[in-house]
Amino acid sequence: MKRLLVTLVLVVVSASSGLAQAQSQDERPASIRVRTDVVVRWAPRWVLQARETEVGAVQRFWHRVDELPMTLRLSLDADRLMKGRIGVHLATWGTLDLTVDTEGGIAAGDVALGYVDARLGKAKVWLGRRFITWGPPGGLHLDGAGADVDISHGFSVEAFAGRPVVSRMLTSTGASGNLTQPTGAYGGRVSWVRAGFASASAAYVQRWSHGLETDRVVDVDFSARPSNWADLNGGATWDVRTSRPTQAQIGVDLVAHRAFRLLVLGSYVDPRALLPDWSVLKAFSSMLYTEAALGGTLRVSNGVHLRVEGAYRRSWQPDRQDGETLNGYRIDAYVRGVPWGGRPGYRVMVSRRDDGAMGYTLVQAAVAFETTRDLQLAVELSAAFDDALEREAYVGRLSGEYRVASAWTVGAALDVSRTPTADAEVRGLLRAVYRRGVSQ
Amino acid sequence: MIRSLFSEVADRSVPWLSSVVLLAGLLFGAGACSHQEGPARDHIKFSHGSHMVLGASCLVCHGEAASPDAGTGAVGRPLMPAEDTCKGCHMEGEQAACTYCHTDPAHPSTYMPSDRDTRWRHSTHQAPQRGQCQRCHRSVGSEETVAGYRPDVPDMATCLGSCHQQQVRSFDCAYCHRDLSRFRMDQVSSVDHGSGWVRRHGRHARQDANLCTQCHEPTFCSDCHEASVGAPLELREPMRVYRDFVHRDDFLSRHPEEARLERGMCARCHGVSYCDDCHRQRGIGGSVAPGSPHPPGWLDPTSANGHARSARRDITLCAACHESDADTLCAACHRVGGPAGINPHPPGFAAGRDPLAHAVCRVCHLR
Structure with missing residues (x-):
């Protein structure tokens, strides 16, 4: 740990001092972008109540609680301030439930992201709360500090240290960061990129919580474009302590002109590795999971895609004679149109999934179109049901959005649904x- | 009402944050209301078609395009002819009047500047295109009507359709663009990621997050990847129906099936305590046993609905509710010498480990 930090400091100092006289490579102008969302939602929350009768039977019934949460979310991205050296990023939100008698709490709020970065020659340092994309499965949401340095020939080194953010649903209005758990994490990565040709990276991350080491992983990723018609990419996260892979994925993209792509994808997940070490359940046996997928995307025209993807899924328990094996599948079919030249945006998806124990079908269709220059409407329909038809969910939504001024839009949505409850x-x-961007 | 509401807020865990965010937002919004758009500007009335039928070569007006240094640059003007170039032909009679070319001669202005911010040069494109300007400037010849002119800059589909596929596939936007982050997503949608991107994007982001930041600001990632949740993305972007939001539509109603079918899906982003918190608030599972969602026979090892099979299928589903009480709930039966009498560990689990060395192990092995 100490050696890593010393190395990091030396690399940053040498990079920044040696290149102090060099101007920033980023010639782009400074820019500030702000977005504010105010959302008032009227939706019931269902609470399960259970009571034991005199004869010992348990009666269960759902109790409806009406809520009216008002959420304000503010995001700010300021880049290349102070001669291109400083960036400020912030995303924060707060919620109040306007129905004061709501059970279970009426206020929540959190800083989802908030950090400052500074460029020192070819080095960049940051301080605050941000999301680290690499390391353990799902990445790391972290309060801390870090740095990255572009060395040369496409190589770069980065490192971070801090405390992972753990969220808790303390009130009914939203989950907030929980700062009571003593946790810590640090990590480093070396990566190499040659844009348009290949890239590779190797990372090491260690994490603690509840006084225990919960992760010590090596994360390796790569991509390559060996020809004009094939892309390769893949990666694996390896648990150093158990010498077993936590997750892995490899994919081949075959490109026949721009109109057609064929994707072959294999993935592997060990769900047990996602549990923290303080949980007794981590010691319990659980199936490994793998998926082999084949999909094709036909680009009918600009912004219009037709995609079909099928996958074989297998869950199994290795090294166990009496272990169960589940064979399942997934079939997804999409038609998607991105708004283009006045054309509406739309999406139709049919997804059929079966893990060998339960089958499930999801159908979604939605279209958004402009009725006038400033008024947009959207209609969404969705149906989901399992094979036993024990749990069905249907929802229809009509949404509208009106542009009041160049930066302001207001909107409304109405849902009608049927749920298992x-x-x-x-x-x-x-x-x-409110969206506003200033560049100078 | 408001006073009681805020006093209620003050008793909660994060009152200062909610209040500050709400107040800042209202103040910011009030200031922003004053923003107004500027008046319409002067345009140059022009038609490419009417000039081309006269046989005029492109270089007659755009002679600068042949220069090795010609390009749009960061803030440079497009290669539009200067007024004197036009006057070389339009110099007599009504053509000499200002209104012949200007839509607002009282406030004359030059051409609308291009909204592009690209790094490229005409000179490097002329040889591959063999001097055929219309291979990129496709609409030039079809413009018959004389009207307020906007520069005919090729759209991205033109560039990407034939020559720059590799840059698109590798998301090497910086090959041409200096800054894409100021555009809305639908303005650069010719580089959309295609269907199923949500399922695949993690691998690309893990490898090189700088690829993503070419177009997306860091707060874009936090729209989904925030440990806490305020207003979910599908509520803030209901008009983006073409995008694959994970929680689209009535996700709450179908999340049990989604969680069961996609291994480790919830725990990957939310952590197991998130599930437990919400379930407790709704009275489902957790420590409130009567509200258990499990079917009859759950604890009976001989039942078809027994818990063992489900637990072995995906232990993270158990952890969604029982992560915090597993040491009393599960270990009560599965401990050494317990009534269940079944070793729950996977084969080879204990190899090389001292069961008394860790607190977690001692939950079962010291009783």
Whole structure:
């Protein structure tokens, strides 16, 4: 740990001092972008209540609690301030439930992201809360500091240290960062990129929580474009302590002109590795999971895709004679149109999944179109049901958005749904959005 | 009402944050209301078509395009002819009047500047295109009507369709663009990631997050990848129906099936305590046993609905509710000498380990 920090400091200092006289490579102008969302949602929350009768039977029934949470979210991205050297990034939110008698709490709030970065020659340092994309599965949401240095010939080194952010749903209005757990993490990575040709990286991350080491992983990723018609990419996360892979993925993208792509993908997950070490359940046996997928995407025109993907899924328990093996599959079919030249945006998806124990079908269809220059409407329909039809969910949504001024839009949405809990339910939403970007 | 509401807030865990964010947002929003768009500007009335039928070569007006240094640059003007170039032909009679070319001669202005911010040069494109300007400037010949002119800059689909596929596939946007982050996503949608990107994007992001930041600001990632959740993305972007939001539509109603079918999906982003917190608030599972969602026979090892099979299938589903009480709930039966009498560890689990060395092990092995 100490050796790593010393090395990091030396690399940053040498890079920044040696290149102090060099101007920043980033010639782009400074820019500030702000977005504010105000969302008022009317949606019931269902609470399961259970009581034991005099004869010892348990009666269970759902109790409806009406809520009216008002959420304000503010995001700010300021880049290349002070001659291109400073960046400030912030995303934060707060929620108040306007129905004061709501059970279970009426306020929540958190800083999702907030950090400052500074460029020193070819080095960049940051301080605050941010999301680290590499390391353990799912990445790391971290309060801490880090640095990265572009060395030369496409090589770069980066490192961080800090405390992972753990969220808790302390109130009914939203989960907030929980700062009571003593946790820590640090990590480093070496990467090499030659844009358009190949890239590779290797990372090491160690994490603690509850006074225990919960992760010590090596993460390796690569991509390559050996020809004009094939892309390769893959990676694996390896648990150093158990000498077993936590997750792995490898994919081949075959490109026949721009109109057609064929994807072959293999992935592997050990769900048990996602559990923290303080949990007794981590010691319990659980199946490994792997998937082999084949998919094709036809680009019908600009922004219009037709995609079909099928996958074989297998869950198994290695080294166990009586272990169960589940064979399943996944079939997804999409048609998607991105708004383009006045054309509406739309998406139709049919997904059928079966893990060998349960089958499940999801159908989604949605279209958004401009009725006038400033008014957009969207209609969404969704149905989901399992094979036993014990759990069905249907929802229809009508949304509208009106541009009041160049930076302001207001909108509303109305949902009608049927859920496993409620035969019929109506939900509403009002929203206002302010987006503004300044570049100079 | 407001006073009681805020006093209620003050008793909660994060009152200062909610209040500050709400207040800042309202103040910011009030200031932003004053923003107004500027008046319409002067345009040059022009038609490429009417000039081309006269047989005019492109270089007659755009002679600068042949220069080795010609390009749009970061803030440079497009290769539009200067007024004197036009006057070389339009110099007599009504053509000499200002209104012949300007839509607003009282406030004359030059051409609308290009909105592009690219790094490239005309000179490097002329040889591959064999001097055929219309291979990139496709609409030039079809413009018959004389109207307020906007520069005919090729769109991205033109560039990407034939020549720059490799840059697109590798998301090497910086090959041409200096800054894409100021554009809305639908403005650069010719480089959309295709269907199923949400499932695949993690691998690319893990490898090189700088690829993502070419177009997306860091706060874009936090829209989904934030440990806490305020207003979910699908509520803030209901018009982006073409995007693959994980929690789209009625996810809450179908999340048990999604969690069961996609191994480790919830724990990957939320952590197991997130599930437990929400379930407790709704009275489902956790420490409130009567509200258990499990079917009859769950604890009976001989039942078809027994818990062993589900637990072996994906232990993270158990942890969603029982991560914090597993040492009393599960270990009560599965401990050494316990009534279950079944070793729950996977084969080879204990190899090389001292069961008394760790607190977690001692939950079962010291009783």
